[in-house]
Amino acid sequence: AQSVAQPEDQVNVAEGNPLTVKCTYSVSGNPYLFWYVQYPNRGLQFLLKYITGDNLVKGSYGFEAEFNKSQTSFHLKKPSALVSDSALYFCAVRAVTGGGNKLTFGTGTQLKVEL
Amino acid sequence: NAGVTQTPKFQVLKTGQSMTLQCAQDMNHEYMSWYRQDPGMGLRLIHYSVGAGITDQGEVPNGYNVSRSTTEDFPLRLLSAAPSQTSVYFCASSQPPGEAFFGQGTRLTVV
Numbered sequence: 001a002q003s004v005a006q007p008e009d010q011v012n013v014a015e016g017n018p019l020t021v022k023c024t025y026s027v028s029g030n031p032y033l034f035w036y037v038q039y040p041n042r043g044l045q046f047l048l049k050y051i052t053g054d055n056l057v058k059g060s061y062g063f064e065a066e067f068n069k070s071q072t073s074f075h076l077k078k079p080s081a082l083v084s085d086s087a088l089y090f091c092a093v094r095a096v097t098g099g100g101n102k103l104t105f106g107t108g109t110q111l112k113v114e115l
Numbered sequence: 116n117a118g119v120t121q122t123p124k125f126q127v128l129k130t131g132q133s134m135t136l137q138c139a140q141d142m143n144h145e146y147m148s149w150y151r152q153d154p155g156m157g158l159r160l161i162h163y164s165v166g167a168g169i170t171d172q173g174e175v176p177n178g179y180n181v182s183r184s185t186t187e188d189f190p191l192r193l194l195s196a197a198p199s200q201t202s203v204y205f206c207a208s209s210q211p212p213g214e215a216f217f218g219q220g221t222r223l224t225v226v
Contacts (some may be wrong), residue, residue, distance in 0.1 A: 032211075036217075096213065103207070
């Protein structure tokens with residue numbers, strides 16, 4: 001069965017500092033990987049995805065993520081955090097083959113950016 | 116484009132009542148799914164469909180039914196609501212391997 005682990009329930013960072021939100025995954029074969037953001041009382045918004053190609057993926061709002069196959073990780077990063085980045089972030093995985101195209105999510109990481 | 120539309124946004128049910136959460140998408144996506152979101156547990160897959168007429172169970176299917184008679188619609192039925200079904204429900208659609216698009220959610224309270 002496929003799974004996603006987000007080991008930190010909350011990440012605190014000062015505005016202007018770099019941020020990292022961690023994600024590791026388990027899936028049979030190759031993965032498709034995604035990051036989503038959720039603001040309070042809202043649905044999930046897509047940030048970025050890794051399908052194939054370059055291991056460094058750039059997405060919306062200045063976010064990027066690095067796919068590391070040997071470490072089965074897909075950490076979300078941003079060089080300079082903004083207070084408006086404060087939200088709940090979810091990592092998700094879908095198997096390239098098998099798995100019925102199911103999209104499996106992690107438990108989420110609350111990002112708090114402070115002045 | 117409307118994307119994924121869920122109704123209602125809020126609902127309060129009494130234990131034992133039934134109801135249907137509606138989900139419609141206008142992107143001609145084959146894959147649709149229902150998730151529930153509970154604090155500290157992320158999004159858990161309830162049921163999914165890979166096309167009209169085809170549905171399958173996800174991680175937490177008990178107490179829920181689905182059907183997919185058209186590409187556009189994927190309703191979720193609660194047959195006999197229980198307090199444990201108090202949650203926020205999200206419908207999503209996608210065309211694999213692409214990203215999923217989510218509705219705005221339904222906040223359900225069962226008393």
